[in-house]
Amino acid sequence: MANELIFAALADPTRRRVFEQLAARPSSVTALARTLPVSRPAVSQHLKVLSDAGLVTVRAEGTRRIYRAAPDQLADLRDWLDRMWSNALNAFAEAAEKERQK
Template identity: 45%
Template sequence: MAAASAKHDVFQAIADPTRRRLLKLLSNQEMPVTAISEHFPISRTAVSKHLKVLSEAGLVKERKVGRETRYKLEPDPLVELKDWLQYFELFWENKLNALKRFVESDESEVDLSINLSGEDKQRK
């Protein structure tokens, strides 16, 4: 699945603060472009281009209704971000806790090579 969002990836799409605001705005409601752009200090055309980027990343879906195009959030591609982040969960906050979670959750697909004490983490 996850229809190969070729041209723009999620990481790049959310790099821009305007686009992040767009995503939040559209998470609550489906909205047409003009209404959307009233929430931003830039031109409608500029908003339209941001929406295009988001669309190419698969993060919004558009639907034509009469003469307007309504956009809404399509959150699925954010899973990629979540997965990426998950790798690093091990390293922040309480690192020991993270390790514990990791060992317990048995989603040990990757050997992260963290060796905190010289102990063998493969213990069961």
């Protein structure tokens, strides 16, 4: 499943904070690192993971690199979520039906 990269990317709390900040507003690597309790290289590595998962995009601006959240990939996550939801509800309905037939 192609979702694997997305799940892995969003699994780490620090990485989620990076993504949440980028969803609020595009930002450079150093600006992100200033607001987080980790070093700049750490942020850079997290951004690589997010980028490989297609969750962020980059745009060079002079010597700085502006990262942005790319919400499209979240659609896969939503699809998985909806599928699980309806499956679970169906299973529950079936169980209730069996129960009723007794």
